[in-house]
Amino acid sequence: MTSSPADITAIVVAYDSAEVLPDCLAALAGEGVGALVVDNASGDASAAIAERWGARVLRNGANEGYGRANNRGARAADTPFILIVNPDLEIGKGAVAALLAAAEAYPDAAAFAPRLVEPSGRVFLQPRSLLSPDHLNRARDIVLPEGDACLPFLSGACLLLRRDVFLALGGFDPAIFLFYEDDDLCRRLREAGHALVHVDGAEARHGRGRSSAPSAARRFTARWHLAWSEYHVARKHGMRLPGPMRIVENGAKTIGYGMILNQDKMMAHAGSVAGALAARAGRSALARQGLDKAEPRP
Incomplete structure (x- = not known):
């Protein structure tokens, strides 16, 4: 059966993200994807803004961190797919359809990521990682794939996941408050026999670091x-x-x-x-x- 955007719940973890949430949620709505915002006890109007944009909101009593908050969102979702989306990311037009097409084309894969375009126009790709075997970390120059490609790691900034696989693996490691959650998840997905696919026909714009105000x-x-x-x-x-x-x-x-x-x-x-x-x-x-x-x- 062909999947549609109705089969996806976008999970957006917010922490003082009021400035960027409207553009993020507007882009998801434009793709027909329902959003579930997990608010990590923001001190600003993030939760209220999310509600005004029609998102379902789960409020954490404290800042639970990125992975734990996403885990809560995944458990609360009831769709076959979840789309992990950073609040400073805007999904591009047609990207959701391209990601779903890849999910149908590659049934052995469990994770799918779009091309991430930064404000400078640079395409962010993560072929190397602390958790990668040494032979995959040697290339100095990042070569962008031509077409869809299996990669050892995908960025957690925007990631379509089969929800049942994600939950069966325990989701993101809840011992981690911040950083390396996506690398760890990707490694565990691969070790469980699932491919990770970089989808060339899907694009998202990533603000990189604009999720909350710096201090x-x-x-x-x-x-x-x-x-x-x-x-x-x-x-x-x-x-x-x-x-x-x-x-x-x-x-x-x-x-x-x-x-x-x-x-x-x-x-x-x-x-x-x-x-x-x-x-x-x-x-x-x-x-x-x-x-x-x-x-x-x-």
Whole structure:
């Protein structure tokens, strides 16, 4: 049976995303896709804006992070497909039809991603990853596929997934608050025997970093989780852990930027140090965020 946009629930995780949500939701509505917005306790009008645009809204009492919030949305959806969409992303015209056509053409595949076009016009592609075998990480130049292509990793910024497969794998790793959730999911999908397809005929415009307003404190938190998650996924998949010299280097940069009063970069590198130290000490990302409710880890 041919699938239609009615067979898709778009899951949009919002956190202080009021500025970008209208364009995101308008693009989804233009493609005939219903949206489910999971609001991570935003301090702005994100939830209200989502409701005004006709989206179903689930409100989290605290910021649950990207993966955990998407997991909640996937469980609440009742369609065969879910479309993970960052709030700063606008799905292009005809992209949903192209993604669904790929899902029918490649029944062994479980994940499908469009070409992601950044504001500069650059096409973002993710052929390399911390979780990729070394032989797939050697190419210096990124070669864009000509036509549909199986790739080892796809970006979680926009990802069509077969909902039953996603839930059977446990969704995104709930131990991760932020970063490497999509890499980890892609690796687990491949290990379970599912292909991942980059769909050349589908396009989406990605704002990259416009999901919420920047601040020095958020830079610290983001870099904390980036460093912590790198240790977490390395341990999980039996890979070599980052060396202690990286902590030393980030510590030196923290001091250096502090001396020239560059608060943003100082806080970013301080976050990297703190996240790495926490990971090495066995602290969890969820404990840092004060999240007591634990989901089963996939």
